[in-house]
Amino acid sequence: MTDTKRKAVVLVSGGLDSATTAAIAREEGFRLNALTFRYGQRHEIETQAAARVAASLGVERHVFLTIDLRTFGGSALTDDIEVPKSGRVEEIDRTIPVTYVPARNTIFLAFALAYAETIGAADIFIGVNAVDYSGYPDCRPEYIEAFERLARLATKVGVAGTTFTVHTPLIALSKAEIVREGLRLGVDFSLTHSCYDPTPQGWACGFCDSCLLRRQGFDAAGVTDPIRYVGHVG
């Protein structure tokens, strides 16, 4: 039976969004081929979380790609500049945050497309979200549609008639809805990692924008977040 299932490439970062996205792809009947980028993060904790998450979801292959986005600079997630800590979720800058990495999703989707064409997949899953990350241009539906169009023109199989679909099942969901959807699908959120500024042992800071959104999401979903936060949080 397994062989008759279609393959999908799923971008897995180790965060709760991509974990839920992968679980949705699995529920839709796809064979999961995970792709994780090491891209100049200040820590390997995300990569380890990605490996755990993918294994827990039964991916058939997991490719890790190292790319050095620090070469170009321009973001708190890749440079040695201070991660912003708004302190309160209402204070997060929803325009275009300092954590924006130029063309990041275009680079990620380009590699996903190469992976997809190589393994004979026409489906790519990415956990972008236009609600919490409304300031990121490459998280919007019109961007995703433009990439799908490009993918058809960019590839041998596209020219031969294959239509690539970039699935963004989370694009219009709130964080609370993502948490509930993940729980419904059996995602083990204790394996995930979201913090931009964790302790050396991997505990979340609780106050970076990513932690704030995550905590608010679990709160609004009425569920306890199973990950470990530093000190007074959680």
Next chain:
Amino acid sequence: MTDTKRKAVVLVSGGLDSATTAAIAREEGFRLNALTFRYGQRHEIETQAAARVAASLGVERHVFLTIDLRTFGGSALTDDIEVPKSGRVEEIDRTIPVTYVPARNTIFLAFALAYAETIGAADIFIGVNAVDYSGYPDCRPEYIEAFERLARLATKVGVAGTTFTVHTPLIALSKAEIVREGLRLGVDFSLTHSCYDPTPQGWACGFCDSCLLRRQGFDAAGVTDPIRYVGHVG
């Protein structure tokens, strides 16, 4: 004066096409920011040629990026499979050659876009050619236009109104025309490297598809190719 010139990102592979493309960008008055990929080639000769070519053209910055396309497989240029040697230029497979790398130009342009946005450039130069490489889907004008559209939607500056232009000055030129244009602009072709299968000391094989196209181009232009070929060629 220099500071008032606009910056451009130029993809430089070390081959004669990208050398001529960079020379055209310079002639058009751009400040050149070169980008070269190390992508699982079997030899470092191309990278060295790229460094020589860029230096000879006075680039103001040269970024080298290592990406491992072998992770996905699928091409003679990145895998350990035999490079095709047609022997005669008429026998080159112009459909979709074995040297096709899935989504290669999409990956290259995605990084070029990240570079461009980071340095405040809106112009990218790439030496794609739809004549000699008609089999590559990502060398066609409609593909380039789709990427330009994506670039506008993908970036902070695009959303703010910047229009990215992907310049493809060679797209409709024959190899002979490229050689002549390069010579007119003072490109030193002795610095370039085209061969898919060079000797350890960097001499060109003379018979891979890339060598055949290059040799035919110089022949048709009525010019002697200054690079060193193995034995009986050149």
